Structures are given as C-alpha cells and as structure tokens.
Amino acid sequence: xxxxxxxxxxxxxxxxxSNYLRExxxxxxxxxxxxxxxxxxxxxQPRSGHLYFTLKDAEAQIRAVMWxxxxxxxxxxxxxxxxxxxxxxxxxxxxxxxxxxxxxxxQPVGEGMLFQEFLRLKNKLETEGLFNQEHKRPLPRLPKxxxxxxxxxxxxxxxxxxxxxxxxxxxxxTLAPSLVQGVEAPANLLRSLxxxxxxxxxxxxxxxxxxxxxxxxxxxxxxxxxxAIYKSRVPVISGVGHETDFTIADFVADLRAPTPTAAAELxxxxxxxxxxxxxxxxxxxxxxTITESIATxxxxxxxxxxxxxRLSPIQRVNNAIQTLDVLHERLDRTIQIFLQQLGFHLQHxxxxxxxxxxxxxxxxxxxxxxxxxxxxxxSQAGQTYENQSVQVRFVxxxxxxxxxxxxxxxx
Amino acid sequence: MTDTQPTSYEAAFNALQEIISKLEDxxxxxEESLKLYEEGxxxxxxxxxxxxxAQLRVSTxxxxxxxxxxx
Numbered sequence: 001x002x003x004x005x006x007x008x009x010x011x012x013x014x015x016x017x018s019n020y021l022r023e024x025x026x027x028x029x030x031x032x033x034x035x036x037x038x039x040x041x042x043x044x045q046p047r048s049g050h051l052y053f054t055l056k057d058a059e060a061q062i063r064a065v066m067w068x069x070x071x072x073x074x075x076x077x078x079x080x081x082x083x084x085x086x087x088x089x090x091x092x093x094x095x096x097x098x099x100x101x102x103x104x105x106x107q108p109v110g111e112g113m114l115f116q117e118f119l120r121l122k123n124k125l126e127t128e129g130l131f132n133q134e135h136k137r138p139l140p141r142l143p144k145x146x147x148x149x150x151x152x153x154x155x156x157x158x159x160x161x162x163x164x165x166x167x168x169x170x171x172x173x174t175l176a177p178s179l180v181q182g183v184e185a186p187a188n189l190l191r192s193l194x195x196x197x198x199x200x201x202x203x204x205x206x207x208x209x210x211x212x213x214x215x216x217x218x219x220x221x222x223x224x225x226x227x228a229i230y231k232s233r234v235p236v237i238s239g240v241g242h243e244t245d246f247t248i249a250d251f252v253a254d255l256r257a258p259t260p261t262a263a264a265e266l267x268x269x270x271x272x273x274x275x276x277x278x279x280x281x282x283x284x285x286x287x288x289t290i291t292e293s294i295a296t297x298x299x300x301x302x303x304x305x306x307x308x309x310r311l312s313p314i315q316r317v318n319n320a321i322q323t324l325d326v327l328h329e330r331l332d333r334t335i336q337i338f339l340q341q342l343g344f345h346l347q348h349x350x351x352x353x354x355x356x357x358x359x360x361x362x363x364x365x366x367x368x369x370x371x372x373x374x375x376x377x378x379s380q381a382g383q384t385y386e387n388q389s390v391q392v393r394f395v396x397x398x399x400x401x402x403x404x405x406x407x408x409x410x411x
Numbered sequence: 412m413t414d415t416q417p418t419s420y421e422a423a424f425n426a427l428q429e430i431i432s433k434l435e436d437x438x439x440x441x442e443e444s445l446k447l448y449e450e451g452x453x454x455x456x457x458x459x460x461x462x463x464x465a466q467l468r469v470s471t472x473x474x475x476x477x478x479x480x481x482x
Contacts, residue, residue: 142421152471161469169465170420176472195472275420276462282427283455289434290448297441 018094025099031090036101037109038062040082045071051078055086055101063096064088066103073123076108083109087120114214118221121248125223130230136254137235142270143204145172147196147234149189152177156210156239156260163264167271174199180209185219193228204267205232207249208239208260220247229253239263362395369393372400381408420461427454 012020025031038055045051049068054061064086066074078084088103105120125131146164150156152175164171176192179185189207196205207229209217219225220240226248229236238253239260250256257263309315354360362368369378372389388403430451434444 144419144421161467165467169467170461171467173467173469174472175469192472272462272465275424275458279424279427279455279458279462282424282431285431286427286434286448286451286455289431290444293434293437293439293441293444 015094018092018097021099022092022094025090025092028090033087033089034101035085035087036062037083037085040078040084041080043078043080051103053078053080055084063093063098063100064103065093065100066106070104070123074106075119078106085109085116087116114218118214118248121221121223121226122251125226125248125252130226131251135230139235139237139255139267139269140203142168143171143267145174145199145202145204146267147174147176147199147202147205149176149178149192149196149205149207150209150260151180154180154210156208159259159261160206160208160239160264163261164268167265168268169272170275171268174202179219181212181216181219186222186225189219189222190225190228193225193232197233202234205234205236206239206260206263206267207236207253208257208263209241210260211242211245217241217245217247220249222248225249226252237263237267359395362393367392367394369401378403381405381411384408418457420458423454423458423461427451427458430454
C-alpha cells in the first residue's frame, strides 16, 4: 500500500480546491446558463446595491447573488417569501466556501418564461450596445431594390406588395420566403437574411410578419437573428405583429415599423407622386431658364439694334437727302417765278408790238396801196396816174386793182 | 428615343437636375444652353415615361422566377 504514496495526487491547498471547483462549475454547460424557480429568503441589500439572498424550496436551498448592474433592471422589488423565476450561472465563492447562483435576471413567478427570456435577451443585447441609436444605419430615401423576408403565403406579403406597388412601383422587390414561426423559423429567417445580403444592389431589407401571440412571434426574438440584423450590410426595417408587439428584431433593426404595411410605407418615404411633382417642377424650371435666357438675349439684341439704328450712316444720308430736297424745291420755285416774270414781260412787249404793227391798222379797216411795178407805197392821190396797176393790201389778203384818178373827188 | 437604354429613374432625374443648375448659372453660350435644354427635355420625357410605365417587379429567391406578382 505504501507504494501508492508515490502515485498519490498532489495535495491541494484550500484555495486551489476552491478554484478548481469554481472552474468546474463555470464551464459546465447546464450550470452556466440555468433557469431556477424558488422562494426568496434571507434577502439583504447592503449599500453596495448588490442583492444577497437564499433561494429555497421545500427540500433545498442555495445562496444567490444579483449584482447591482442587473438589480437595477428589475421591474419589481424582491422580498422574502416571494416566488421567483431567475436566470443565471453557478459559481463557487471561495471566501464564503459555498456554491452560489449569480443571477442576471429575475421575475416574479407567473410572468412567464418566454417574457422573462425576452427581457433577459433584451437586456443582454442592450448592454452590448446592439440597440444603440448611433449604430442605426440611414435608410435610403429612394430605394431601388428592396428585399422582403416573410412568409410567401401570408397576408403580410400581399399587404407589403400592395403598398409598395401603390407608393413606388419603380422599386424592384426580391422576396426571400421564410418560415416565420416554429422551431425552424429562426434558422430559416437567418438564411433568408444571408441570401439577401449577397445581392449587391439591394439597398433595403424588410423583415415582417403579421400579428400573432407571443409564441407565434417568438422566432423574431432569436439572438442569432438579432446579431445578424445588427451586422447586416443592408439597412433593415422590421414590421412584426401589431403596434403593441415588440420583438428583439424590432429593437435591433434600423427602424421599427408597427406592422408589415407600415414597414412598406416607411421603406418608401418618397412616393411616385412625389417624383411626378418634382419632375413637373423641374420641367417648369427647365422651360423657365431657357425662356429667360432667350428673352434676355432678345432684349439685349433689341438694345443693340436701337444703338445700331441710331449710329447708322443711313441716317446721315437721309439727312443729306432731305437737305437736298429742300434746296431742290427752292430752286424749282425760284425758276418758276423767274419764268413767269419773263412770260409777263414778253406778253407786255408783244402787246406793245401789236399796237405798233401796221397790221393792226389794216384790222381797223384801212388798206395799203402799193404800185405793182415799182412796189412803191401810194399814199397820196397826187402820185397816181390813169390805169396805174396797184396792189391793195387788206388785212386778210392782197387785191390787184386799176386806178382811175380822172374820177377823183377832191377832198 | 433613349428608352432602349435601361437608365434608372434616379440617374435620369439627377442628370436633369444638373442640367437645370447649369442653365440657372447662366454664363453659357446660346448654343450651349439650347443644347442643354434639348437634353433636359429628353431626360424629362424619359423620367415621365419611366414613372408612367412603372410596375413593381418582384422576383423570388430560390425559384429564380421573375415576373409581376398579382397585386
């Protein structure tokens, strides 16, 4: 038996044993994530804010600790004798020599395991910062390609497609059909999310489900799904259940919509009507700019035209012509007057000439007598002789005559 | 016209906005501004057409089936 001493394990110190025990407890799959139901006793809350109490039932008891950070999130005030459901992990407290349950969430019995699990996960992810506002990605104002994760047969899908079709039919939709309730739903949703993430031009994802009980909506409280939504390259809008339903997916999404229809509405803040209005305005501005541009030029051109007309040499030519016209007119008038005066003068002379003319004597009835042979004027009776041939000139013609002075009458 | 090229509405509208900004800045020759205006009208028509003819295109992952879902 002595030989056994050689192979005897090393003697442990109490500390080493305690540490070993603690490590054992903390690495046990069941003990590090455990739900326990029991009654509170020996409850104390020192100034540190940590809670110390014993959880017990009819047969057994175990020490429990809830650190202040977790205790602050309690929705009730624990007291001795209260029945509670708690979640936490087991460890060993060397100083007190006892195994302890380290509680991170606690609810009065009756509030339901699911709700408690929901609160626990919510607190956990919230603490990690998954719900932080700073992390929310901006949503595209005018999405081009929207991915939808929902049941391929549900009314939620039709509601969303109707809404998108009405508000922004320009958008492209890729549907990633998924189970939305049951044990396989979380993995299914996750797969759909991953598939959609691989579409390069996708700029928005809607994850949605119609209303239901907390159990029906449970798939949307999955931790892996929440983390995938958090990490998603593409912004995510959640629309799960009704206005009053909140899921983890809602908290971690970039935007929570109260319903699937609302998700489709929030996805399309700008509608086709808005686009049509903007286009019409742009068209008006476009027409306005060109009209104005042409009007401005036309006005400038008119000004220049005016200058041009004012400065044109034509004007000077016209002025000269006018001057010339005036001179010409004066010249005309002057010559007219001159000619008229000449006319009058001539008439006057003519009249005088007329009175002096012998013809005017003849017109008064006198006649002139010339000797036919000599052509001499016969002006006295004494110059005449018998049978003298003469020409008697009347005003309108000559008449030959033979004179007979023997028959003369003495005057 | 340009409806043979699958231009996105946003691209066409943005181009239209740019043209308008340029026109509003002025400082263009008449020929340039007329050219831009013509281009702008084309884009505007194209946008209007896209809006008019818009129809939700829905495809489903896995089935590779594309088409209009009755809505």
